[in-house]
Amino acid sequence: MTGSGQGASLVLVVLVGVLVATGVMLLLERNLTRILLGVILLSNGVNVLILLAGPAGGAPLAGTTPVDGMSDPLPQAMILTAIVITLGLAAFLLAVAYRSWLLTTHDDVRDDPEDRQIVGLADRDAALSEDPDTVGPRDDPGGPGERR
Amino acid sequence: MNALVPLPVVMPLLGAALTLLLPRWPQVQRTISVLVLVATLAVSAVLLVRAYQHGPLVVRLGAWSPPVGIVLVADQLAALLLTVSAAVTLCVLLYSIGQGQGDLGEGTPVSIFHPTYLVLTAGVTNAFLAGDLFNLFVGFEILLVASYVLITLGGTDVRIRTGSTYVVVSVLSSMILLSGVGLVYAATGTLNLAQLATRLGTLPADLALALHLMLLLAFGVKAAVFPLAAWLPDSYPTAPAPVTAVFAGLLTKVGVYAVIRTETLLFPGGQVGTLLMVVAGLTMLVGILGAVAQSDLKRLLSFTLVSHIGYMIFGVALSTVAGLSGPIFYVVHHITVQTTLFLVTGLVEQRAGGTDLRRLGGLARIAPLLAVLFFVPAMNLAGVPPFPGFLGKLGLFQAGAQVGGALPWTLVAAGALTSLLTLYTASRVWNIAFWREPRLATADPPTRLPGLMVGSTIALVASGVVLTLVAGPLWAVTADAASDLHLRTPYVRAVFPGGTP
Numbered sequence: 001m002t003g004s005g006q007g008a009s010l011v012l013v014v015l016v017g018v019l020v021a022t023g024v025m026l027l028l029e030r031n032l033t034r035i036l037l038g039v040i041l042l043s044n045g046v047n048v049l050i051l052l053a054g055p056a057g058g059a060p061l062a063g064t065t066p067v068d069g070m071s072d073p074l075p076q077a078m079i080l081t082a083i084v085i086t087l088g089l090a091a092f093l094l095a096v097a098y099r100s101w102l103l104t105t106h107d108d109v110r111d112d113p114e115d116r117q118i119v120g121l122a123d124r125d126a127a128l129s130e131d132p133d134t135v136g137p138r139d140d141p142g143g144p145g146e147r148r
Numbered sequence: 149m150n151a152l153v154p155l156p157v158v159m160p161l162l163g164a165a166l167t168l169l170l171p172r173w174p175q176v177q178r179t180i181s182v183l184v185l186v187a188t189l190a191v192s193a194v195l196l197v198r199a200y201q202h203g204p205l206v207v208r209l210g211a212w213s214p215p216v217g218i219v220l221v222a223d224q225l226a227a228l229l230l231t232v233s234a235a236v237t238l239c240v241l242l243y244s245i246g247q248g249q250g251d252l253g254e255g256t257p258v259s260i261f262h263p264t265y266l267v268l269t270a271g272v273t274n275a276f277l278a279g280d281l282f283n284l285f286v287g288f289e290i291l292l293v294a295s296y297v298l299i300t301l302g303g304t305d306v307r308i309r310t311g312s313t314y315v316v317v318s319v320l321s322s323m324i325l326l327s328g329v330g331l332v333y334a335a336t337g338t339l340n341l342a343q344l345a346t347r348l349g350t351l352p353a354d355l356a357l358a359l360h361l362m363l364l365l366a367f368g369v370k371a372a373v374f375p376l377a378a379w380l381p382d383s384y385p386t387a388p389a390p391v392t393a394v395f396a397g398l399l400t401k402v403g404v405y406a407v408i409r410t411e412t413l414l415f416p417g418g419q420v421g422t423l424l425m426v427v428a429g430l431t432m433l434v435g436i437l438g439a440v441a442q443s444d445l446k447r448l449l450s451f452t453l454v455s456h457i458g459y460m461i462f463g464v465a466l467s468t469v470a471g472l473s474g475p476i477f478y479v480v481h482h483i484t485v486q487t488t489l490f491l492v493t494g495l496v497e498q499r500a501g502g503t504d505l506r507r508l509g510g511l512a513r514i515a516p517l518l519a520v521l522f523f524v525p526a527m528n529l530a531g532v533p534p535f536p537g538f539l540g541k542l543g544l545f546q547a548g549a550q551v552g553g554a555l556p557w558t559l560v561a562a563g564a565l566t567s568l569l570t571l572y573t574a575s576r577v578w579n580i581a582f583w584r585e586p587r588l589a590t591a592d593p594p595t596r597l598p599g600l601m602v603g604s605t606i607a608l609v610a611s612g613v614v615l616t617l618v619a620g621p622l623w624a625v626t627a628d629a630a631s632d633l634h635l636r637t638p639y640v641r642a643v644f645p646g647g648t649p
Contacts, residue, residue, distance in 0.1 A: 027320065032312055039319050046327045053334035075333065078282055082326055085289050089319060092296055096312050099303045109312055 008052045016052070019045030032097035032107040036090060043086040047079045149198055153207040153220050155191045156230055156273040159184050164266035171259040178245050181262045185241055185269065189234040192273075196227040200625060203632070204642035206279070214643050215340050219279035223639055224629035225476060226276045229405055232480050233276070235611070236397050236487050237269050239604045243491055244390035246600025247498075260297065268294035268394070275402045279643060281329050281339040284406065288325065288370065292318050295399060298391045299383060306386050314383035317369065321376075325366035332359055342643035345413050345636055360415045364424075367410060371403025373461060374431035377454045381438065384453075385446035389494025392446065396453050397487030401479050404460045408475065411464050412633040418467030422555065425465040429559050432458030432566040439573045445493050445503040445581065448573060452529065453486055455566055462559050463544050470547035472630035477623060478540040481528075481615055485537060488525040488608040495521070495605060496581065498597055505577065510586030517602070519582045524609050526578065530571035536615035541567055543623070 019041050026038025054072025058065035097107040163184035167177045199205055204223035208214060222230070244261070271291025278284040296318070300311035333339055335355060336347040348356055369376045380400070384392050411418070435455025442448035460482070463475030497503050499515055512519040528535035545563060548556040615622065632638045640648060 027316070035312075035316055039316075039323075042320075042323050043326075046323055046330065049327055050330035050333070053330050074339075075330070078330070078333075081282075081286065085286075085293075085322075088293060089296075089315075092293070093312075093315060096300060096308060096315065099300075100308050100312065103303075103305045103308060109309070109316075 009056070012048055012052055016045050016049045019048065030108045032093065032100060032109060035109070036093045036097060039093065040086065040090055043082065047082055050075045050079050050082070149194075150205050150207050152191050152195060152198075153205050153222050153277065154209070156188050156195075156234065157220075157270050157277060159188055159191075160266040160270040160273065164263040164270065167259075167266065168263040174259060177259065177262045181241055181266060182238070182245070184266060185234065185238040188269065188273070189231070189238055192227065192230040192234045195222045196224075196231045196625075198222075199224050199227040200628065203638050206642045214279075215338055215343055215649055218283055219340065219342075219643055220277040220283075221279040221341075221639065221643060222277055223642070224625060224632060225405070225408065228476065228625060228629060229276050229401070229479065229483075230273055232483050233272055233398050233401075234269075236483055236608070237265075237272075237394060239608045240390050240394045240397075240487060240491065241265065242604040243393070243494070243601050244388075246598040246602075246604065247388075247390065247494070248598065261301065264294050264297045265394075267291075268298065272398050272402055276405060279341055281332060281341060281344065284341075284409075285322070285325055285329055288402070288406075289322060291399065291402065292322065295395060299387045299395070301388060301391065310383045310386045313379060317379040321366050321369035324362065324369070328359065328362040328366055331362065335359060340643070341409070341413055342640040343648055345640055346648050348414055356415065357419060360410070360420060363410050363414070364407065364420065367403050367406040368427075369403075370400070371407055371461075372400045372454050372457055373427055374434050374454070374458070375427070377431065377435070377457075380454055381447055381450040384450045385444065389490065389497060393487045393490035393494065396450070396490050397483045400453065400457055401483055404457065404464075404475070404479060407461065408464055408472070408633070411467065412472065413636060413639060416467070416634075416636060418465065421465045421467055424461055425555050425559050428458045428461035428465055429562040430458075431455065431461060432562050436566045436569040436573070440569060440576075443505050445496065445505060445508075445577060446490070448505075448577065449486070449489050449493060452570060452573065455570070456482055456486075456529070458566070459541065459544055459563060462563065463547060466547055466551050466556065468547060468551060469627070469630050469634045470543070470550055472633055473623070473627045474540065474544040474547050476626040476629055477536075477543055480622065480626075481536045481540045481612070484608060484612045484615065485525050485528050488605065488612055489522075489529065491601075491605045491608060492518070492522045492525065495597055495601060498601070505580045508581040509584045510582070512582040514586060518597075521602075521605055521609055522582065523578065525612055526574035527571075528612050530574045531567040532571065534616050535613065536619060539616065539619050539623075 023038045023040075023042030023045055026034045026041065029035060029038070054075040057069045057071040060070040060073040100107040163180055166180050170176050170180070195205060199222055204221055205227075207220045209218045209220065212218070244265075268291050271287055271289070271294055274290060275284055275287030278287050296311065296315050299314055300307050329339065332344065332348075335351055336344060338344060338347060348359070351359075365376075372380045384395055387395065411424075432455050435451050435453075435458065439448050439451035439455060442451060460475035460478050463471050463478065465471075493503055495518055496508070496511065499518060500508055500511065502508070524535075528537045531537040531541045541563060545560045548560040548563075
């Protein structure tokens, strides 16, 4: 960020903010396709952030650019790696979303089974308190959830 | 001898490529996988001995010198974890071969289990050996991408549902880690861990703290520390038994390993010790209370897994040599014991047709060997003497008492309470699944368990117990690793023999 006296470009900083903000917004959705778009936007935002980590300048090729006018090639190499990883992830998430659609005709991320279980437990507790004598200790060592 | 260092990464990757080429010959695939992991285990053991005798082993990839090129470093900590993880992955692989067709999708057109499993191993070893922050990120990505495939194996309804949660949470943590890596580079101009060790110390304190917390946040999600652990008990239990076992044993421990590195090499001095201790205490208590309430064996074990991560974070938070030695010993113990318990659960599932405690009963009478195989690691996890679980907890409590003060003592108390509650959960499972009257589900005509599955489980149970016998030498190794981590100079000097540039 400090190379040759320049600060980070404000446009890029704002771009990072916008990409990350929209990415997080989309991640909060329940629909896998939107989550996927969110992941892609978020990762692009992070990539631009990494780009800001090194000084901007000419192509880092010896002989074409003077050494102190070169951009830092390392962030660019890191971004390339990150892009490849994100590409693979996007393909995988697409496959998961498609599979989810095949199985359930939608690709929403559904409720946690734990939540449903707790709701069920509350109902069963209410039922249990009416006839506590039906459950013996031998049948039921694990508490109210054991009743069938 | 240094040329051996990259082998634990290279061999599984090559093996993965080979097994991917041979989907039509499952027998050949299995042979290749087993051979690769045996070789990895052998190399890791050699590395451990060398690292213990001569200090950290360093390899400069492509002969580029460190700040520019990538280094792989096998110090005592990395080599010890390499050895344990290689042994555990080998046992789980044998178990999965015993389980055979069906659940692992060996009959599908592209037989994906063996290649993915080997890639997972390569990711774990790469994360342990990484000598720079970006390579650590890449190691995490390799193991995570492989784990995405393994957790959705077969693409059934339940696995897709839980798998998508797991994938999204992991992707988010990877993004946090990646932006942390970018910011560290922006602030210091390097990613080499040894160089960062000196450069991060010169940063303004608040900037260093921000970077520190960002890295801890990312590693905390991967290690399943309390407020960031809700994804784990939902996603792990639905995968096939060997997959859950290897995830439970290794993946969170790679996160713990990264936390140890962050706290010792990058940001020593324990600035966030208080935060880590509070988090560790909450992880222990909330995790084990979650386990108490479960009625499914796999979910119950997942909660104990989260809970016991707290012990390791507690040791790291103490930031003394004794405090560091404790979690390293505990990681070794916990990798074996947690994997074993999930493998035994897989056997229970095979034998009784399910892991729902409400439908299990009387297994001790029907399958006595299975009962022994469950009882020993369960007591080991709960920390009953003379098992290594007891020794690990004792070491951590001693380290906490040495530091003294209100918070460490509270943590020791919380740890003791967690241990008792673990004992309660373990005996509850024992009472319900093994001791009471046989239930419908278990009264079905018996199916014979494959010998290889039982054999590899026995091997892991035995190695969990043998840790007690070798506890003395093992403590020596962990104490040595901890003092080197605390000093930091052995690591830095191994990477930069001529002084840090």
